[in-house]
Amino acid sequence: MATWKPAYLIHGDDHGRISERRAALRARAEAESGAGGLEVIEGDQATPEAVGLALSAMTFAIGRRFIVVGDVERWKQADVETHVVPALANLAPDTTVAFFAREDGRAKVPAALPKAVKKAGGDVVEQATVKARELPKWALAEAQRLGLDMDLSAAQALVAQVGERQQRILRELEKLALENGPGAKLTGEDITDAAADSAEIQVWGLVDALVARDRRTVFKAFLELREQGEAVGRLIPLMARRLREVLAIADRLEAGESPAQVKSSVKGSPWALDRRIKEARATDPDALRRAIETLADLELQTRGMGELSDDTAAIRALGRMAAAH
Known part of the structure:
Protein backbone atom coordinates (compact mmCIF):
# COMPACT_ATOMS: atom_id res chain seq x y z
CA MET A 1 0.00 0.00 0.00
CA ALA A 2 1.28 3.47 -0.86
CA THR A 3 2.76 5.71 1.80
CA TRP A 4 0.98 9.03 1.54
CA LYS A 5 2.10 12.48 2.56
CA PRO A 6 -0.52 14.81 4.08
CA ALA A 7 -0.33 17.23 1.16
CA TYR A 8 1.10 17.63 -2.31
CA LEU A 9 1.49 20.63 -4.60
CA ILE A 10 2.32 19.93 -8.23
CA HIS A 11 2.73 23.12 -10.23
CA GLY A 12 4.53 24.57 -13.25
CA ASP A 13 4.14 25.28 -16.96
CA ASP A 14 4.55 21.68 -18.19
CA HIS A 15 0.80 21.17 -18.40
CA GLY A 16 1.05 17.74 -20.01
CA ARG A 17 3.19 16.31 -17.23
CA ILE A 18 0.97 17.90 -14.58
CA SER A 19 -2.10 16.27 -16.14
CA GLU A 20 -0.33 12.91 -16.17
CA ARG A 21 0.62 13.18 -12.50
CA ARG A 22 -2.90 14.20 -11.57
CA ALA A 23 -4.39 11.22 -13.41
CA ALA A 24 -1.89 8.86 -11.79
CA LEU A 25 -2.59 10.18 -8.29
CA ARG A 26 -6.36 9.87 -8.79
CA ALA A 27 -5.96 6.28 -9.99
CA ARG A 28 -3.86 5.35 -6.96
CA ALA A 29 -6.30 7.07 -4.60
CA GLU A 30 -9.31 5.29 -6.07
CA ALA A 31 -7.49 1.96 -5.96
CA GLU A 32 -6.86 2.44 -2.22
CA SER A 33 -10.05 4.10 -0.99
CA GLY A 34 -12.53 3.64 -3.81
CA ALA A 35 -14.45 6.36 -5.62
CA GLY A 36 -16.23 7.27 -2.39
CA GLY A 37 -12.95 8.18 -0.71
CA LEU A 38 -11.97 10.68 -3.40
CA GLU A 39 -13.25 14.25 -3.67
CA VAL A 40 -12.34 16.41 -6.66
CA ILE A 41 -12.65 20.19 -6.44
CA GLU A 42 -11.95 22.12 -9.64
CA GLY A 43 -13.12 24.92 -11.91
CA ASP A 44 -15.33 27.59 -10.36
CA GLN A 45 -15.86 25.38 -7.30
CA ALA A 46 -12.14 25.42 -6.46
CA THR A 47 -12.04 28.55 -4.30
CA PRO A 48 -9.75 28.88 -1.27
CA GLU A 49 -12.80 29.20 0.97
CA ALA A 50 -14.45 26.05 -0.39
CA VAL A 51 -11.22 24.06 -0.14
CA GLY A 52 -10.59 25.30 3.41
CA LEU A 53 -14.08 24.13 4.44
CA ALA A 54 -13.56 20.75 2.75
CA LEU A 55 -10.23 20.22 4.52
CA SER A 56 -11.77 21.09 7.88
CA ALA A 57 -14.95 19.04 7.45
CA MET A 58 -15.41 15.86 9.44
CA THR A 59 -15.95 12.63 7.52
CA PHE A 60 -17.21 9.23 8.56
CA ALA A 61 -15.70 7.46 5.56
CA ILE A 62 -13.61 4.37 6.26
CA GLY A 63 -9.99 4.56 5.14
CA ARG A 64 -7.92 7.46 3.87
CA ARG A 65 -9.69 10.47 2.45
CA PHE A 66 -8.27 12.07 -0.69
CA ILE A 67 -9.02 15.58 -1.92
CA VAL A 68 -7.76 16.65 -5.36
CA VAL A 69 -7.83 20.39 -6.01
CA GLY A 70 -7.29 21.93 -9.44
CA ASP A 71 -6.88 25.44 -10.83
CA VAL A 72 -5.05 26.81 -7.78
CA GLU A 73 -2.96 29.06 -10.02
CA ARG A 74 -5.96 31.41 -9.96
CA TRP A 75 -5.89 31.88 -6.19
CA LYS A 76 -4.87 35.07 -4.39
CA GLN A 77 -2.35 35.24 -1.57
CA ALA A 78 -4.72 36.79 0.98
CA ASP A 79 -7.41 34.14 0.37
CA VAL A 80 -4.89 31.32 0.76
CA GLU A 81 -3.62 32.77 4.03
CA THR A 82 -7.17 33.21 5.35
CA HIS A 83 -8.76 29.90 4.36
CA VAL A 84 -6.21 27.28 3.27
CA VAL A 85 -3.17 27.80 5.51
CA PRO A 86 -5.12 27.26 8.79
CA ALA A 87 -6.85 24.18 7.35
CA LEU A 88 -3.52 22.64 6.31
CA ALA A 89 -2.10 23.32 9.76
CA ASN A 90 -4.91 21.25 11.30
CA LEU A 91 -5.29 18.57 8.65
CA ALA A 92 -6.81 15.28 9.84
CA PRO A 93 -4.24 12.44 9.98
CA ASP A 94 -6.24 10.26 7.57
CA THR A 95 -6.56 12.98 4.89
CA THR A 96 -4.36 13.66 1.86
CA VAL A 97 -4.89 16.76 -0.26
CA ALA A 98 -3.23 17.28 -3.64
CA PHE A 99 -3.14 20.74 -5.22
CA PHE A 100 -2.53 21.10 -8.97
CA ALA A 101 -1.61 24.37 -10.69
CA ARG A 102 -1.06 24.75 -14.43
CA GLU A 103 0.91 27.97 -14.40
CA ASP A 104 1.24 30.27 -17.37
CA GLY A 105 2.38 33.89 -17.60
CA ARG A 106 1.04 35.74 -14.56
CA ALA A 107 -1.04 32.78 -13.36
CA LYS A 108 1.19 31.55 -10.54
CA VAL A 109 0.63 29.73 -7.28
CA PRO A 110 0.54 32.17 -4.33
CA ALA A 111 3.74 31.90 -2.29
CA ALA A 112 1.79 31.04 0.86
CA LEU A 113 0.58 27.71 -0.54
CA PRO A 114 3.92 25.88 -1.07
CA LYS A 115 5.08 27.11 2.34
CA ALA A 116 1.95 25.74 3.99
CA VAL A 117 2.21 22.41 2.15
CA LYS A 118 5.82 21.95 3.27
CA LYS A 119 4.99 22.99 6.83
CA ALA A 120 2.26 20.34 6.89
CA GLY A 121 4.83 17.71 5.96
CA GLY A 122 3.92 17.55 2.30
CA ASP A 123 5.80 17.62 -0.98
CA VAL A 124 6.07 20.47 -3.50
CA VAL A 125 7.03 19.48 -7.05
CA GLU A 126 7.58 21.87 -9.94
CA GLN A 127 6.97 20.53 -13.43
CA ALA A 128 8.65 23.10 -15.66
CA THR A 129 9.11 22.90 -19.40
CA VAL A 130 12.68 22.75 -20.63
CA LYS A 131 13.95 25.37 -23.07
CA ALA A 132 14.60 24.06 -26.57
CA ARG A 133 18.36 24.47 -26.36
CA GLU A 134 18.42 22.48 -23.10
CA LEU A 135 16.31 19.56 -24.35
CA PRO A 136 19.22 17.32 -25.46
CA LYS A 137 20.81 17.52 -21.98
CA TRP A 138 17.42 16.86 -20.39
CA ALA A 139 16.85 13.89 -22.72
CA LEU A 140 20.31 12.57 -21.85
CA ALA A 141 19.53 12.70 -18.12
CA GLU A 142 16.19 10.94 -18.67
CA ALA A 143 17.91 8.26 -20.76
CA GLN A 144 20.39 7.59 -17.97
CA ARG A 145 17.53 7.40 -15.46
CA LEU A 146 15.92 4.73 -17.65
CA GLY A 147 19.17 2.75 -17.86
CA LEU A 148 20.19 3.70 -21.40
CA ASP A 149 23.81 4.42 -22.31
CA MET A 150 23.43 7.39 -24.63
CA ASP A 151 25.79 10.23 -25.49
CA LEU A 152 24.87 13.86 -26.19
CA SER A 153 24.92 13.42 -29.96
CA ALA A 154 22.35 10.62 -29.66
CA ALA A 155 20.18 12.82 -27.46
CA GLN A 156 20.42 15.61 -30.05
CA ALA A 157 19.39 13.15 -32.77
CA LEU A 158 16.38 12.10 -30.69
CA VAL A 159 15.17 15.68 -30.25
CA ALA A 160 15.62 16.35 -33.96
CA GLN A 161 13.69 13.19 -34.78
CA VAL A 162 10.62 13.48 -32.55
CA GLY A 163 10.36 17.23 -31.91
CA GLU A 164 10.57 19.46 -28.86
CA ARG A 165 7.68 18.21 -26.71
CA GLN A 166 9.10 16.70 -23.52
CA GLN A 167 6.38 14.08 -23.18
CA ARG A 168 6.96 12.79 -26.70
CA ILE A 169 10.71 12.60 -26.06
CA LEU A 170 10.14 10.75 -22.80
CA ARG A 171 7.69 8.28 -24.41
CA GLU A 172 10.28 7.56 -27.13
CA LEU A 173 12.99 7.00 -24.52
CA GLU A 174 10.74 4.63 -22.60
CA LYS A 175 10.06 2.69 -25.80
CA LEU A 176 13.79 2.50 -26.56
CA ALA A 177 14.50 1.28 -23.02
CA LEU A 178 11.91 -1.48 -23.33
CA GLU A 179 13.13 -2.54 -26.77
CA ASN A 180 16.86 -2.52 -25.96
CA GLY A 181 17.01 -3.39 -22.26
CA PRO A 182 19.07 -1.95 -19.36
CA GLY A 183 22.57 -0.77 -20.20
CA ALA A 184 21.98 -0.63 -23.96
CA LYS A 185 24.38 1.71 -25.73
CA LEU A 186 22.70 3.84 -28.37
CA THR A 187 24.42 6.08 -30.92
CA GLY A 188 22.95 8.90 -32.97
CA GLU A 189 22.62 6.51 -35.92
CA ASP A 190 20.74 4.01 -33.76
CA ILE A 191 18.31 6.74 -32.69
CA THR A 192 17.71 7.88 -36.25
CA ASP A 193 16.92 4.32 -37.31
CA ALA A 194 14.79 3.38 -34.31
CA ALA A 195 12.90 6.51 -33.24
CA ALA A 196 9.69 6.84 -35.21
CA ASP A 197 8.69 10.34 -36.21
Whole structure:
Protein backbone atom coordinates (compact mmCIF):
# COMPACT_ATOMS: atom_id res chain seq x y z
CA MET A 1 0.00 0.00 0.00
CA ALA A 2 1.28 3.47 -0.86
CA THR A 3 2.76 5.71 1.80
CA TRP A 4 0.98 9.03 1.54
CA LYS A 5 2.10 12.48 2.56
CA PRO A 6 -0.52 14.81 4.08
CA ALA A 7 -0.33 17.23 1.16
CA TYR A 8 1.10 17.63 -2.31
CA LEU A 9 1.49 20.63 -4.60
CA ILE A 10 2.32 19.93 -8.23
CA HIS A 11 2.73 23.12 -10.23
CA GLY A 12 4.53 24.57 -13.25
CA ASP A 13 4.14 25.28 -16.96
CA ASP A 14 4.55 21.68 -18.19
CA HIS A 15 0.80 21.17 -18.40
CA GLY A 16 1.05 17.74 -20.01
CA ARG A 17 3.19 16.31 -17.23
CA ILE A 18 0.97 17.90 -14.58
CA SER A 19 -2.10 16.27 -16.14
CA GLU A 20 -0.33 12.91 -16.17
CA ARG A 21 0.62 13.18 -12.50
CA ARG A 22 -2.90 14.20 -11.57
CA ALA A 23 -4.39 11.22 -13.41
CA ALA A 24 -1.89 8.86 -11.79
CA LEU A 25 -2.59 10.18 -8.29
CA ARG A 26 -6.36 9.87 -8.79
CA ALA A 27 -5.96 6.28 -9.99
CA ARG A 28 -3.86 5.35 -6.96
CA ALA A 29 -6.30 7.07 -4.60
CA GLU A 30 -9.31 5.29 -6.07
CA ALA A 31 -7.49 1.96 -5.96
CA GLU A 32 -6.86 2.44 -2.22
CA SER A 33 -10.05 4.10 -0.99
CA GLY A 34 -12.53 3.64 -3.81
CA ALA A 35 -14.45 6.36 -5.62
CA GLY A 36 -16.23 7.27 -2.39
CA GLY A 37 -12.95 8.18 -0.71
CA LEU A 38 -11.97 10.68 -3.40
CA GLU A 39 -13.25 14.25 -3.67
CA VAL A 40 -12.34 16.41 -6.66
CA ILE A 41 -12.65 20.19 -6.44
CA GLU A 42 -11.95 22.12 -9.64
CA GLY A 43 -13.12 24.92 -11.91
CA ASP A 44 -15.33 27.59 -10.36
CA GLN A 45 -15.86 25.38 -7.30
CA ALA A 46 -12.14 25.42 -6.46
CA THR A 47 -12.04 28.55 -4.30
CA PRO A 48 -9.75 28.88 -1.27
CA GLU A 49 -12.80 29.20 0.97
CA ALA A 50 -14.45 26.05 -0.39
CA VAL A 51 -11.22 24.06 -0.14
CA GLY A 52 -10.59 25.30 3.41
CA LEU A 53 -14.08 24.13 4.44
CA ALA A 54 -13.56 20.75 2.75
CA LEU A 55 -10.23 20.22 4.52
CA SER A 56 -11.77 21.09 7.88
CA ALA A 57 -14.95 19.04 7.45
CA MET A 58 -15.41 15.86 9.44
CA THR A 59 -15.95 12.63 7.52
CA PHE A 60 -17.21 9.23 8.56
CA ALA A 61 -15.70 7.46 5.56
CA ILE A 62 -13.61 4.37 6.26
CA GLY A 63 -9.99 4.56 5.14
CA ARG A 64 -7.92 7.46 3.87
CA ARG A 65 -9.69 10.47 2.45
CA PHE A 66 -8.27 12.07 -0.69
CA ILE A 67 -9.02 15.58 -1.92
CA VAL A 68 -7.76 16.65 -5.36
CA VAL A 69 -7.83 20.39 -6.01
CA GLY A 70 -7.29 21.93 -9.44
CA ASP A 71 -6.88 25.44 -10.83
CA VAL A 72 -5.05 26.81 -7.78
CA GLU A 73 -2.96 29.06 -10.02
CA ARG A 74 -5.96 31.41 -9.96
CA TRP A 75 -5.89 31.88 -6.19
CA LYS A 76 -4.87 35.07 -4.39
CA GLN A 77 -2.35 35.24 -1.57
CA ALA A 78 -4.72 36.79 0.98
CA ASP A 79 -7.41 34.14 0.37
CA VAL A 80 -4.89 31.32 0.76
CA GLU A 81 -3.62 32.77 4.03
CA THR A 82 -7.17 33.21 5.35
CA HIS A 83 -8.76 29.90 4.36
CA VAL A 84 -6.21 27.28 3.27
CA VAL A 85 -3.17 27.80 5.51
CA PRO A 86 -5.12 27.26 8.79
CA ALA A 87 -6.85 24.18 7.35
CA LEU A 88 -3.52 22.64 6.31
CA ALA A 89 -2.10 23.32 9.76
CA ASN A 90 -4.91 21.25 11.30
CA LEU A 91 -5.29 18.57 8.65
CA ALA A 92 -6.81 15.28 9.84
CA PRO A 93 -4.24 12.44 9.98
CA ASP A 94 -6.24 10.26 7.57
CA THR A 95 -6.56 12.98 4.89
CA THR A 96 -4.36 13.66 1.86
CA VAL A 97 -4.89 16.76 -0.26
CA ALA A 98 -3.23 17.28 -3.64
CA PHE A 99 -3.14 20.74 -5.22
CA PHE A 100 -2.53 21.10 -8.97
CA ALA A 101 -1.61 24.37 -10.69
CA ARG A 102 -1.06 24.75 -14.43
CA GLU A 103 0.91 27.97 -14.40
CA ASP A 104 1.24 30.27 -17.37
CA GLY A 105 2.38 33.89 -17.60
CA ARG A 106 1.04 35.74 -14.56
CA ALA A 107 -1.04 32.78 -13.36
CA LYS A 108 1.19 31.55 -10.54
CA VAL A 109 0.63 29.73 -7.28
CA PRO A 110 0.54 32.17 -4.33
CA ALA A 111 3.74 31.90 -2.29
CA ALA A 112 1.79 31.04 0.86
CA LEU A 113 0.58 27.71 -0.54
CA PRO A 114 3.92 25.88 -1.07
CA LYS A 115 5.08 27.11 2.34
CA ALA A 116 1.95 25.74 3.99
CA VAL A 117 2.21 22.41 2.15
CA LYS A 118 5.82 21.95 3.27
CA LYS A 119 4.99 22.99 6.83
CA ALA A 120 2.26 20.34 6.89
CA GLY A 121 4.83 17.71 5.96
CA GLY A 122 3.92 17.55 2.30
CA ASP A 123 5.80 17.62 -0.98
CA VAL A 124 6.07 20.47 -3.50
CA VAL A 125 7.03 19.48 -7.05
CA GLU A 126 7.58 21.87 -9.94
CA GLN A 127 6.97 20.53 -13.43
CA ALA A 128 8.65 23.10 -15.66
CA THR A 129 9.11 22.90 -19.40
CA VAL A 130 12.68 22.75 -20.63
CA LYS A 131 13.95 25.37 -23.07
CA ALA A 132 14.60 24.06 -26.57
CA ARG A 133 18.36 24.47 -26.36
CA GLU A 134 18.42 22.48 -23.10
CA LEU A 135 16.31 19.56 -24.35
CA PRO A 136 19.22 17.32 -25.46
CA LYS A 137 20.81 17.52 -21.98
CA TRP A 138 17.42 16.86 -20.39
CA ALA A 139 16.85 13.89 -22.72
CA LEU A 140 20.31 12.57 -21.85
CA ALA A 141 19.53 12.70 -18.12
CA GLU A 142 16.19 10.94 -18.67
CA ALA A 143 17.91 8.26 -20.76
CA GLN A 144 20.39 7.59 -17.97
CA ARG A 145 17.53 7.40 -15.46
CA LEU A 146 15.92 4.73 -17.65
CA GLY A 147 19.17 2.75 -17.86
CA LEU A 148 20.19 3.70 -21.40
CA ASP A 149 23.81 4.42 -22.31
CA MET A 150 23.43 7.39 -24.63
CA ASP A 151 25.79 10.23 -25.49
CA LEU A 152 24.87 13.86 -26.19
CA SER A 153 24.92 13.42 -29.96
CA ALA A 154 22.35 10.62 -29.66
CA ALA A 155 20.18 12.82 -27.46
CA GLN A 156 20.42 15.61 -30.05
CA ALA A 157 19.39 13.15 -32.77
CA LEU A 158 16.38 12.10 -30.69
CA VAL A 159 15.17 15.68 -30.25
CA ALA A 160 15.62 16.35 -33.96
CA GLN A 161 13.69 13.19 -34.78
CA VAL A 162 10.62 13.48 -32.55
CA GLY A 163 10.36 17.23 -31.91
CA GLU A 164 10.57 19.46 -28.86
CA ARG A 165 7.68 18.21 -26.71
CA GLN A 166 9.10 16.70 -23.52
CA GLN A 167 6.38 14.08 -23.18
CA ARG A 168 6.96 12.79 -26.70
CA ILE A 169 10.71 12.60 -26.06
CA LEU A 170 10.14 10.75 -22.80
CA ARG A 171 7.69 8.28 -24.41
CA GLU A 172 10.28 7.56 -27.13
CA LEU A 173 12.99 7.00 -24.52
CA GLU A 174 10.74 4.63 -22.60
CA LYS A 175 10.06 2.69 -25.80
CA LEU A 176 13.79 2.50 -26.56
CA ALA A 177 14.50 1.28 -23.02
CA LEU A 178 11.91 -1.48 -23.33
CA GLU A 179 13.13 -2.54 -26.77
CA ASN A 180 16.86 -2.52 -25.96
CA GLY A 181 17.01 -3.39 -22.26
CA PRO A 182 19.07 -1.95 -19.36
CA GLY A 183 22.57 -0.77 -20.20
CA ALA A 184 21.98 -0.63 -23.96
CA LYS A 185 24.38 1.71 -25.73
CA LEU A 186 22.70 3.84 -28.37
CA THR A 187 24.42 6.08 -30.92
CA GLY A 188 22.95 8.90 -32.97
CA GLU A 189 22.62 6.51 -35.92
CA ASP A 190 20.74 4.01 -33.76
CA ILE A 191 18.31 6.74 -32.69
CA THR A 192 17.71 7.88 -36.25
CA ASP A 193 16.92 4.32 -37.31
CA ALA A 194 14.79 3.38 -34.31
CA ALA A 195 12.90 6.51 -33.24
CA ALA A 196 9.69 6.84 -35.21
CA ASP A 197 8.69 10.34 -36.21
CA SER A 198 5.10 10.11 -34.98
CA ALA A 199 4.19 13.51 -36.45
CA GLU A 200 5.25 12.35 -39.91
CA ILE A 201 3.23 9.15 -39.55
CA GLN A 202 0.14 11.15 -38.59
CA VAL A 203 0.73 13.53 -41.51
CA TRP A 204 0.40 10.55 -43.85
CA GLY A 205 -3.16 10.12 -42.59
CA LEU A 206 -3.81 13.84 -43.06
CA VAL A 207 -2.57 13.71 -46.66
CA ASP A 208 -4.60 10.54 -47.29
CA ALA A 209 -7.70 12.46 -46.19
CA LEU A 210 -6.79 15.41 -48.41
CA VAL A 211 -6.47 13.19 -51.46
CA ALA A 212 -9.78 11.49 -50.59
CA ARG A 213 -11.54 14.88 -50.17
CA ASP A 214 -12.47 13.88 -46.61
CA ARG A 215 -12.71 17.38 -45.09
CA ARG A 216 -13.87 16.15 -41.70
CA THR A 217 -10.91 13.81 -41.29
CA VAL A 218 -8.54 16.50 -42.61
CA PHE A 219 -9.59 18.97 -39.92
CA LYS A 220 -9.66 16.29 -37.20
CA ALA A 221 -6.13 15.11 -38.05
CA PHE A 222 -4.80 18.66 -38.19
CA LEU A 223 -6.31 19.62 -34.83
CA GLU A 224 -4.95 16.45 -33.20
CA LEU A 225 -1.47 17.28 -34.45
CA ARG A 226 -1.77 20.84 -33.12
CA GLU A 227 -3.07 19.62 -29.74
CA GLN A 228 -0.02 17.40 -29.31
CA GLY A 229 2.20 20.44 -29.84
CA GLU A 230 3.18 20.21 -33.51
CA ALA A 231 3.91 23.62 -35.01
CA VAL A 232 2.21 24.59 -38.26
CA GLY A 233 5.62 25.49 -39.68
CA ARG A 234 6.84 21.92 -39.09
CA LEU A 235 3.72 20.32 -40.56
CA ILE A 236 3.75 22.21 -43.87
CA PRO A 237 6.94 20.61 -45.32
CA LEU A 238 5.82 17.17 -44.15
CA MET A 239 2.48 17.58 -45.95
CA ALA A 240 4.17 19.00 -49.05
CA ARG A 241 6.58 16.09 -49.25
CA ARG A 242 3.80 13.51 -49.04
CA LEU A 243 1.74 15.33 -51.69
CA ARG A 244 4.78 15.49 -54.00
CA GLU A 245 5.25 11.73 -53.61
CA VAL A 246 1.66 11.10 -54.72
CA LEU A 247 2.01 13.65 -57.54
CA ALA A 248 5.21 12.02 -58.84
CA ILE A 249 3.43 8.66 -59.03
CA ALA A 250 0.34 10.23 -60.65
CA ASP A 251 2.50 11.88 -63.31
CA ARG A 252 4.23 8.58 -64.12
CA LEU A 253 0.95 6.72 -64.37
CA GLU A 254 -0.49 9.45 -66.61
CA ALA A 255 2.60 9.15 -68.83
CA GLY A 256 1.81 5.48 -69.40
CA GLU A 257 3.90 3.61 -66.85
CA SER A 258 2.32 0.61 -65.16
CA PRO A 259 1.97 0.25 -61.37
CA ALA A 260 4.55 -2.55 -61.51
CA GLN A 261 7.08 -0.22 -63.15
CA VAL A 262 6.45 2.40 -60.48
CA LYS A 263 6.87 -0.11 -57.66
CA SER A 264 10.10 -1.47 -59.11
CA SER A 265 11.80 1.95 -58.96
CA VAL A 266 10.37 3.51 -55.78
CA LYS A 267 11.68 2.62 -52.34
CA GLY A 268 9.30 1.75 -49.55
CA SER A 269 7.11 -1.05 -48.27
CA PRO A 270 4.93 -2.76 -50.90
CA TRP A 271 1.81 -2.03 -48.84
CA ALA A 272 2.59 1.70 -48.65
CA LEU A 273 3.41 1.88 -52.36
CA ASP A 274 0.18 0.12 -53.26
CA ARG A 275 -1.68 2.72 -51.25
CA ARG A 276 0.17 5.65 -52.87
CA ILE A 277 -0.51 4.21 -56.31
CA LYS A 278 -4.20 3.75 -55.51
CA GLU A 279 -4.38 7.37 -54.35
CA ALA A 280 -2.51 8.61 -57.42
CA ARG A 281 -4.85 6.77 -59.79
CA ALA A 282 -7.91 8.26 -58.06
CA THR A 283 -6.80 11.88 -58.11
CA ASP A 284 -6.12 14.66 -60.60
CA PRO A 285 -2.42 15.65 -60.91
CA ASP A 286 -3.41 19.27 -61.53
CA ALA A 287 -5.38 19.29 -58.26
CA LEU A 288 -2.30 17.99 -56.44
CA ARG A 289 -0.21 20.77 -57.97
CA ARG A 290 -2.74 23.35 -56.78
CA ALA A 291 -2.63 21.84 -53.31
CA ILE A 292 1.17 22.10 -53.23
CA GLU A 293 0.95 25.73 -54.36
CA THR A 294 -1.56 26.38 -51.56
CA LEU A 295 0.91 24.95 -49.07
CA ALA A 296 3.63 27.23 -50.45
CA ASP A 297 1.36 30.24 -49.91
CA LEU A 298 0.54 29.01 -46.41
CA GLU A 299 4.24 28.74 -45.60
CA LEU A 300 4.71 32.41 -46.51
CA GLN A 301 1.76 33.42 -44.31
CA THR A 302 3.16 31.53 -41.32
CA ARG A 303 6.44 33.39 -41.72
CA GLY A 304 4.84 36.69 -40.85
CA MET A 305 3.59 37.61 -44.31
CA GLY A 306 -0.11 37.09 -43.57
CA GLU A 307 -2.71 38.83 -41.42
CA LEU A 308 -4.31 35.67 -40.02
CA SER A 309 -3.11 33.46 -37.17
CA ASP A 310 -1.22 30.32 -38.23
CA ASP A 311 -4.10 28.03 -37.21
CA THR A 312 -6.76 30.09 -39.02
CA ALA A 313 -4.65 30.33 -42.17
CA ALA A 314 -3.91 26.59 -42.06
CA ILE A 315 -7.56 25.58 -41.60
CA ARG A 316 -8.66 27.76 -44.49
CA ALA A 317 -5.89 26.40 -46.69
CA LEU A 318 -6.72 22.79 -45.81
CA GLY A 319 -10.37 23.45 -46.59
CA ARG A 320 -9.46 24.74 -50.06
CA MET A 321 -7.12 21.81 -50.66
CA ALA A 322 -9.72 19.22 -49.63
CA ALA A 323 -12.29 20.87 -51.89
CA ALA A 324 -9.83 20.87 -54.78
CA HIS A 325 -9.29 17.14 -54.59
